[in-house]
Amino acid sequence: MLKGKQLAESGERNANYIRTSRVFLDNDDWGLVRHFGQRDVRELTTRDW
Numbered sequence: 001m002l003k004g005k006q007l008a009e010s011g012e013r014n015a016n017y018i019r020t021s022r023v024f025l026d027n028d029d030w031g032l033v034r035h036f037g038q039r040d041v042r043e044l045t046t047r048d049w
Contacts, residue, residue, distance in 0.1 A: 004021055007013040025032050036044060 001018065001021065004013060005018050008015055008017045023031075028034065036048070039048075
């Protein structure tokens with residue numbers, strides 16, 4: 001998230017980039033953290049999706 005914030009501040013990403021990313025990560029009903037929070041992201045496969 002820190003790198004994304006830096007990219008948004010430098011103009012390399014849209015200003016809404018961080019807000020949108022947080023919604024996808026932290027949404028209580030369908031967020032990625034809810035589903036995969038206990039797993040190492042390096043272990044996720046296409047089948048997990």
